[in-house]
Amino acid sequence: MSELSRVSGVPVPSVKFYLREGLLPAGRRAAANQAEYGDEHVSRLRLIRALLDVGGLSVASAREVLAVVDDEDRPLASVFDVAQRSVSRADLYSARTPGAAEDRIDALVEERNWHVSPGNPGRIGAAGVVDAFLRIDRPELVGLLDRYADAAEIVAQADLAAVAGQEDVTGMAETIVAGTVLGDAMFAALRRMAQEHVTTRLYPVSADPSADLAGGSRPSTPDASAPTASTPDASTSHAHTPHASTP
Amino acid sequence: MSELSRVSGVPVPSVKFYLREGLLPAGRRAAANQAEYGDEHVSRLRLIRALLDVGGLSVASAREVLAVVDDEDRPLASVFDVAQRSVSRADLYSARTPGAAEDRIDALVEERNWHVSPGNPGRIGAAGVVDAFLRIDRPELVGLLDRYADAAEIVAQADLAAVAGQEDVTGMAETIVAGTVLGDAMFAALRRMAQEHVTTRLYPVSADPSADLAGGSRPSTPDASAPTASTPDASTSHAHTPHASTP
DNA sequence: CGGCTATGGACAGCACCACTATCCGATAGT
């Protein structure tokens, strides 16, 4: 066990914890006080850390998801389902009654001819977010839905293509799980980068570091309503603004 | 206070808690044992609940973000920065040393002529995810980056357009915060829906409910590599598979 | 064969977080 810990970089007490919690299968017992672990334990440990640290899963969710990875006879759709649920916060599911938000999501699904089952975690989650937009009195944010859905289609296509490229069933399941769980984090990160890029493109920063872009009055709002500028011109490769650090 | 609680639907002890934690400004003291609250307190409470429940922020992050919303003299980029950091898990920032993952992200940024500062939370987060992909020995998932970046650009354009549509500075800041924090949740939800849609389109389900889609051998991998099917044909509006529930 | 050390397993404890319950003095209403 100490060697497993050394190779994987996970502290021995944590390895014990994962064993106890059922995330990591037990090693082959060689003696009453010896157990042997193999490569599969090392890679499982790495997957565990990725799910917990990068994907932000709870131990309980990770256990469910790993059980699915180990189950060879599980239909593909079910793997997706479990992986999706593991990253969705359960509290969002409760007490969602049909309302304006649900109608908006239903309309979106219909418009796009999407095939989405009523119990899909995303459907309920999306309705929850729309509901939140309405509750905080920002209905204009609901208008983001269409472009977000465009982007979601692109990402989902890529996800499925990655899954289809897998050789065996276990590989597929692991790809689905890793792609679903870590993909959320990856997209969120890329979104932040793209946001900074677009921001600096729309609101080029003046040389004065204390320049208050938003202060005073409306900041002249350049052509921010031209959203399909997917050809990034080599604009403003100068005057690079480091983000302010939180005080 | 009890009326505020009743109108907003937040329990009195929680209101007290948010007051204590500095998320909610104190009401006007009318007497030693009376305080008066207005509409701004109600909407603030709703925003707090949206950030905590839907956005999944911690109380500490919500406090930072709300302080930014209240600060009228803050540059636009700084508002984005704080909002972005609030949704990024801080532990991902630590101990990231330049490596293959960072190089991959740098290459992406260069390819796209993106303007992203080195300290951008997304940059570090994306490198962390790529690193995780490599560590769990799934380098093929790194290939998702390009399509994800396409999608991220679309979303960021939409985000900025929504911000530019705002009237006043406070409105802009609130839109940025709500859009950034809740937008993550919204995209993740739409991604789940799109995944189910694409899955059922690629792997139409047979009538037999016990059909094992992934079992046995490779599932014939249809044209999953045609990712730009942004015009959803009216395919497979039949044979609707409810997702399996977690056992 | 005797002692020393290391191992794996069980269990309890800890730190953090988001609340929540209790208490208290000060009114407001009757």
Add this chain to the structure above:
DNA sequence: ACTATCGGATAGTGGTGCTGTCCATAGCCG
């Protein structure tokens, strides 16, 4: 005067993700 309610302060709760302690056993060394 009396009771109910209010605000604020403080302490407690339940859940989570480890982490530390203890112990019987076993391998190793002389």
